[in-house]
Amino acid sequence: MSALTAIWNKEFKDYFLTPIAYMVIAVFLVVVGWFFFSTFFIKNQANMQEFFQLLPIVFAFVVPALTMRLISEEISLGSYELMGTLPVRPRHIILGKFLACLCLIAAMLLPTLLYPLCIDRVGDLDWGPVLGGYLGALLLGGAYAAIGMLTSSLSRNQIVAFIVGAAVCFALAYLQRMLFFMPEAIQGFVDYLGAGSHFENIAQGVLDIRDVIYFLSIVFLGLYATKLVLESKE
Amino acid sequence: MINIQGLSKYYDGVCAVDDLDLNVPAGEILGLLGPNGAGKTTILRVLTGYIRPTSGRIRIGEMDPAEDIVPIKARIGYLPESIPIYRNLLVYDFLRYMIRVRGLPLEDPHARIKEMGKVFAIDSVMHKTVGELSKGYLQRVGLAHALLHDPEILILDEPTSGLDPNQILEIRSLIREVGREKTVILSTHILSEAEATCDRIAILSQGRTVADGTPQEIKNRARQHRSVTLELKNADPEQARSSLESVSGVDRVVPLDGPETGSLLLRLECSGGDDPRERIYQSVKSQDWILLQMSQEARSLENIFKELTLES
Numbered sequence: 001m002s003a004l005t006a007i008w009n010k011e012f013k014d015y016f017l018t019p020i021a022y023m024v025i026a027v028f029l030v031v032v033g034w035f036f037f038s039t040f041f042i043k044n045q046a047n048m049q050e051f052f053q054l055l056p057i058v059f060a061f062v063v064p065a066l067t068m069r070l071i072s073e074e075i076s077l078g079s080y081e082l083m084g085t086l087p088v089r090p091r092h093i094i095l096g097k098f099l100a101c102l103c104l105i106a107a108m109l110l111p112t113l114l115y116p117l118c119i120d121r122v123g124d125l126d127w128g129p130v131l132g133g134y135l136g137a138l139l140l141g142g143a144y145a146a147i148g149m150l151t152s153s154l155s156r157n158q159i160v161a162f163i164v165g166a167a168v169c170f171a172l173a174y175l176q177r178m179l180f181f182m183p184e185a186i187q188g189f190v191d192y193l194g195a196g197s198h199f200e201n202i203a204q205g206v207l208d209i210r211d212v213i214y215f216l217s218i219v220f221l222g223l224y225a226t227k228l229v230l231e232s233k234e
Numbered sequence: 235m236i237n238i239q240g241l242s243k244y245y246d247g248v249c250a251v252d253d254l255d256l257n258v259p260a261g262e263i264l265g266l267l268g269p270n271g272a273g274k275t276t277i278l279r280v281l282t283g284y285i286r287p288t289s290g291r292i293r294i295g296e297m298d299p300a301e302d303i304v305p306i307k308a309r310i311g312y313l314p315e316s317i318p319i320y321r322n323l324l325v326y327d328f329l330r331y332m333i334r335v336r337g338l339p340l341e342d343p344h345a346r347i348k349e350m351g352k353v354f355a356i357d358s359v360m361h362k363t364v365g366e367l368s369k370g371y372l373q374r375v376g377l378a379h380a381l382l383h384d385p386e387i388l389i390l391d392e393p394t395s396g397l398d399p400n401q402i403l404e405i406r407s408l409i410r411e412v413g414r415e416k417t418v419i420l421s422t423h424i425l426s427e428a429e430a431t432c433d434r435i436a437i438l439s440q441g442r443t444v445a446d447g448t449p450q451e452i453k454n455r456a457r458q459h460r461s462v463t464l465e466l467k468n469a470d471p472e473q474a475r476s477s478l479e480s481v482s483g484v485d486r487v488v489p490l491d492g493p494e495t496g497s498l499l500l501r502l503e504c505s506g507g508d509d510p511r512e513r514i515y516q517s518v519k520s521q522d523w524i525l526l527q528m529s530q531e532a533r534s535l536e537n538i539f540k541e542l543t544l545e546s
Contacts, residue, residue, distance in 0.1 A: 002334065002335075002337040003334075003336070003337055004333035005334075006337075007335060009334075010331050014322070015322075017322050017323075018322065054461050077321070078314070078316060079319060079320060081279075081284055081314050082312075082314065082319060084282075084283070084284040084306060085282040085283060085312045085314075086307060087304045087305065087307040087308035087336060087337075088335055129437075234285050
């Protein structure tokens, strides 16, 4: 357990040793703040739905930027050779890095808590959907992070890891809007595969266990595949 | 301590280690010597558990890496060839991180790091980032990391590569010191280094051991092969050759380019334990030749190394 927390701790601090964390958080806040508030006063409704609807797309670019270096950098620099000879199980390495990324996503969402606090002062905010939305955002971020880690383990090149990761996350987020082009027989299945509809349910305050299971299974599959990729390198 | 049987490793069908047997008793310093691409690094990586062998059995102490590698990794200290450590961490933080990741039950990690700092003379760079260090300091930080957890087995991949001569001497004496208590396996392609630091040398070529013994044993084996150079006057090349080849102990007579004076220069390749010069002299004396020069040359370890690794 101590190895896991040590890796988690180090990876989280690493984000702040380089400019990555600051840049990504800044970009995220600017983009989300801009798009959310540009229509907020026109709609004149005291809720956060618009904000949460942005997340599947924005996260699709932001989260892979956070995960791209996690494994590919270690492999290209060769420090994975060092990790590979430490008495640490691959699952602890992967989980430690994943949790560090999840914590950074939480840190990134933290300043946005100002939005509901402000909205609550000017209108009558229903806190249920807001809390559900933040929980959903963490689940969504976790699922994207697991996908990002998988693509990071597949390539020595961080840029490739980022682009492939972002493409996969974007496809998951957008799948729901592509249903129109699919044969009717598989529409239900494809809709279930996409992250969008699951996230919307949670963001509306509907905490369905199926949606939670969906996100957790993506996390599990992503991390497990990462472990298999790393083991195949031995 | 370490027992390897029939170890093979293929990378995408290319053979790196070929059916290798090796036994390293506890407390020995073993040098794996070989040219680049002989499979040294692969063997070390397999031992550290970084890569898995294609086939073969390894036992480290009483444990089998195929069953559970993690407790074995805890007993091994490893210095990779190019020390790939986190460039943006401070040296101190790096060592501290390694203590944490290894989960060492230390009462005072700070004291341990200070101790390593003294042993490896890296006190002064503790608060520099790893990326700033010179190659010599980097190597020492790598060694400090490898010994941080006081491992029973130390595996060093080209420990002196890229160091200046003074640093090489320092690192060698450090290895000798450490080797008094621990089992050490190091790889090198520099013969004098293996000779200076190791109790035993295994010469590798294309993934196989081609010689294995103490430096003295390998040298003795070298001494059994010697060459004698003769310069003769008034000798017919063909006749000289056939009569000298019949001397016991002489394997082969090779004519060399003679000096312009017209004398005949020959190299006699000899094997066997005893000195053949006396018999060669008798043979020359029995003919009507004049002996201008006779000199003997024992093959150096360098020559043996070259021959062994080129032959196969």
